[in-house]
Amino acid sequence: MTSRRTLLGAAGVAAAGGALALSGCSSGGGGASPELGAMAAKNAKDSISFQIWDAAQAPAMRQIIDAFHEDYPGIEVTMSIAAYASYFERLRIQATGDDLPDVFWINGPNFELYASHGLLQDLSDLEGFDPKNYPENLIALYTYDAKPCAIPKDFDTIGLWYNRELLHRAGVDAPDGSWSWQQYRDASEQVTRKLRSDRIWGNPGGIETQAYIYPLALQAGGFIVSEDKRTSGYDDPGTLEAFDFLRGMIDDGIAPDVRYTTENPPQDLFSDGRAALMTSGNWQAAVLQDSVVKEQIDAAPLIHGKQEGNVIHGIGYAMSAHGTHKPAASAFLSFLGSEKAARIQGAAGAANPAFIGTNDSFFDALPGFDLELFVDAAETALPYPVSQNTSAWNQLEELLLPKIVGGPGDVAETAKDLADRMDGVLADES
Amino acid sequence: MSHETAAAAPRRRRRRADGWWPLVFLGPLLIGIAVFYFWPILATVINSFTVFGPFGGRTFNGLENYAQLLQDSFISRAVLNTLIYTVIVLCGIPLAVCIASLLNQKGLRFARFYQVLFFLPAVSMPVAVSLVWRMIFNKEFGLVNWALSLVGIDGPYWVTAPWWSLLAISIVGLWSSLPLAIIILGAGLRGIPAELYEAAQLDGAGTVRQFFSVTVPLLTPSIFFLSIITAINGFQLFDLLFAMMGQANPAMADTQSLVYLFYSEAFRQNNQGYASVIALLILAIIGAFTLLQFRLQRRWVHYE
Structure with a gap:
């Protein structure tokens, strides 16, 4: 008898959990507004979380945060690094607990899973973000249901x-x-x-x-x-x-x-x-x-x-659709996608920035090699193979x-x- | 003790006297066991009939996970691998009996030092141990193949070729299971009364005869306990395998253990439903094996 009641109870839990399944990038839910809303003002005070997986790129990311801080002195960005091997296990647990970082790195193999479950913010209306500034095949990689849900950070061919x-x-x-x-x-x-x-x-x-x-x-x-x-x-x-x-x-x-x-x-x-x-x-x-x-x-x-x-891939910057600090996160994400941030990233030699026209910053950081051919390859490269x-x-x-x-x-x-x-x-x- | 005629009244009174006190004392423990052991097992059973959404949420899918289990060629291979590993690690027990009795010899110099030496594997981190062994088993630069080359043998790829990899992991598993066995057997040895050896000596038994006729029979309860523990640990092979095999190992498909399959289904492929079925299979195998051991023990374990 007990076991039966427990089973029924469990079925109830399962049904409640099933209701969590959503569809479409940014369709919202979880209490927070699905809308992107207005961007934070320069004098806004807030703190947001930012999660990445590559410790080698952490110095470049820190420089970007410092530069952002000059524009928005009131917004604290706390960066955490999780090793790549366990990054997406961790992100999945965070998503299940509705506790995604405000802004985080995502990659091609994992993008669609998160976007299709409405966990990534639709960035169509993000101030300062113009898809034309990035290679088409990378924008395609990070577009779900005709909405851009991540900003290309870098690219590799x-x-x-x-x-x-x-x-x-x-x-x-x-x-x-x-x-x-x-x-x-x-x-x-x-x-x-x-x-x-x-x-x-x-x-x-x-x-x-x-x-x-x-x-x-x-x-x-x-x-x-x-x-x-x-x-x-x-x-x-x-x-x-x-x-x-x-x-x-x-x-x-x-x-x-x-x-x-x-x-x-x-x-x-x-x-x-x-x-x-x-x-x-x-x-x-x-x-x-x-x-x-x-x-x-x-x-x-x-x-x-x-x-x-040739195959092109690049990391993306994404924002949680369920975040509660969206104005501050928008400001930070918009900066991450800017030419200025791309040049900081390139000059640090971290990765070839995706922002069109900033390649030279990366070439100059690593003068020994002919890196232009990788940029040329990007034009005809096929998108990285992914599914949901x-x-x-x-x-x-x-x-x-x-x-x-x-x-x-x-x-x-x-x-x-x-x-x-x-x-x-x-x-x-x- | 309790005869029906003797006293219905006192018995009832005693029961009332016990009252809720036993519950108060047992409660904290029972709640812990219920929450951390019984509930997870029950939840696993329930989950085995469901399919999980990527971010939580389950839907009932009947016996589909069980049907998949029967068709999965990885499973049969994993069962075989796990059994082979467990059997090889169990072979460490006779070895431990010999080492423990050597260490417990009367008048052995530096006995403490040897004990520390043999206990070292137990206090080393499993992952660190695995990485060191991985180097020892390296095809080109490893110690093992260097030793083999001295006698003219071209050593195999220990860690990256099927079967060899399982053997290499079993050897490391056996090695790291020795310390606990030696400690437990050492305690068992000290519990054997000295008179028995004296009596045996008087009867003209030599050291070897004493070992087989006195030491081993009186150690059987400890050996039985160890064989249960070692077998259970063997069936749970995971961390050693995970750390020693590394990424993209060509032998991995042929070396996976059941727990490794469970891990990759549950956490890499997000198939918690199917992973629950694998977990139940592991539970069933361990249960059956332990039951078998308890049945067989009547034939060879001597309790005083």
């Missing part, structure tokens, strides 16, 4: 980083931006064979999704998630071609296998001077600036397949991509397993 000296030692010409897959493979092979005794690889292998697998799959005519977000592209012939290309280099001993790169991450191999080529983003510039190979490296445009397939619950299938990728690329097992068979599981996750999305 993929290029081909290379180590001049290692290539020279192996008798390979530096990449000129026109390389095909075959040329990339041949160059890698030559370096690996010539410099094997020094434990140096042509390319460092690995299974980086954004920097390696996504671009190659797209270049081969494959896809990651279909446009209607209903089907996985992991069993598409194009995607399989990319997998075969990667597995082929491992099987032929040209690139290190996945068991090896799990213990020796590609990025470490490259920055230690143990790999000559690496496809990666402009975020590497700040990291490689402090590496031992700093003087020997540069970047070139990405290798080319059947079609263009991206992080659910990202985890499946983490589990099965190593097996697809590195074995054991058949490439197509494991890829089919990944595609089926991902289809299951996509089917659960509403």
Whole structure:
């Protein structure tokens, strides 16, 4: 009898919880007004919370907060940093408890989940925010239901980083931006064979999704998630071609296998001077600036397949739709999206700002590298593949991509397993 | 003691005398147990019939989660992995019996020092321990493969190849379960009366014979307790696996434990409903295994 009453009670709780499900970015709820409302005046007094995940970018964010403070001396901004690995677990708990920070970082894989549940403020009416100031594909990434719900903070595209000296030692010409897959493979092979005794690889292998697998799959005519977000592209012939290309280099001993790169991450191999080529983003510039190979490296445009397939992604600044400090949060968010804040960010070398026309601030901060090509790539780059619950299938990728690329097992068979599981996750999305 | 004829009255009176006092004393504990143990278990059962929204809210979906469990190929592999791990870690108990009796030898010099040494794994942080072992098991620079190379063996990828990874984790699990076992067995050993050894000596039993005929039988209650605790800990394998395997490990799909699957479903994929089913499966397996052990103990555990 007791258990029955408890069950009924629980059902009541469940029903009450179900009512929490909302739809559409900024449709409000939770007591606070869904409207953005007026922005705080310069003499307003308030305090707001701001949450980010990258400690390396914290100094730049602090400089931005200080600059904001000059304009709004009465508004305190408290910044908290949560490590990326647990950032979105934490954000989800905060959202469930209706306790999101006033302003916070969001990324492509997680944007739609929050926007579709009405947790992100619609920024259409935000004073000082003009979508035209940012690359179109980034604005598209952060638009839900035709409403912009986050401001692009920075962007990254993929290029081909290379180590001049290692290539020279192996008798390979530096990449000129026109390389095909075959040329990339041949160059890698030559370096690996010539410099094997020094434990140096042509390319460092690995299974980086954004920097390696996504671009190659797209270049081969494959896809990651279909446009209607209903089907996985992991069993598409194009995607399989990319997998075969990667597995082929491992099987032929040209690139290190996945068991090896799990213990020796590609990025470490490259920055230690143990790999000559690496496809990666402009975020590497700040990291490689402090590496031992700093003087020997540069970047070139990405290798080319059947079609263009660069991938663009960038972090976004978002505001809680349920916040109770919206005027102050609007003022801060508007400043974060301004040219001034973008230049502070660029000059700190933190990331390439998304605000159009501020790239030079980032280039000047990291003078050793040709970073312009990443900006050029942004024009034709495809949006980062996402769906409503991206992080659910990202985890499946983490589990099965190593097996697809590195074995054991058949490439197509494991890829089919990944595609089926991902289809299951996509089917659960509403 | 209590015969019906003896006294209905005194018994009733005694009951009244106890009154609510037992409840007052037990209450705080019972409330704690109810809130932190019984309610979560009940909630897990309820959740297992539901599907969760990403930000709270549940909807009833009947037995769908259970149906999914039967089809999931990860589950059968995780059950197998967890069992293998548990069995290997259980092998640490005989080892602990030997070490404990060596440490408890009369007149052993530096006995305290050895005890501290053997207890060290228990006071080290599991994650730190895992990271150190990960280095020890490194394919290229690890201590283990270096030692193997001395005898001409090309060591495997311990942490990133299927099966080897499970073996490596089991070895570390066994190693870190030793300290507690040695402490408990040490206490058990000190409880064995010295007369028994004297009597055995008089009967002409050597050290080995004494070990198997006196020490081991009288230690069986401690060994039984340990095997229950170790098995339960074994079925809950998570942190070691998580820290030693790291991110994007090609062997992960073949090395996942049940609790790891539970974690990834509940917190990474936000499938709390399905995760509840996995939690109940873990509960059922631990329950069945413990029951089996209690059944079997009658055959080999000697209580004085």
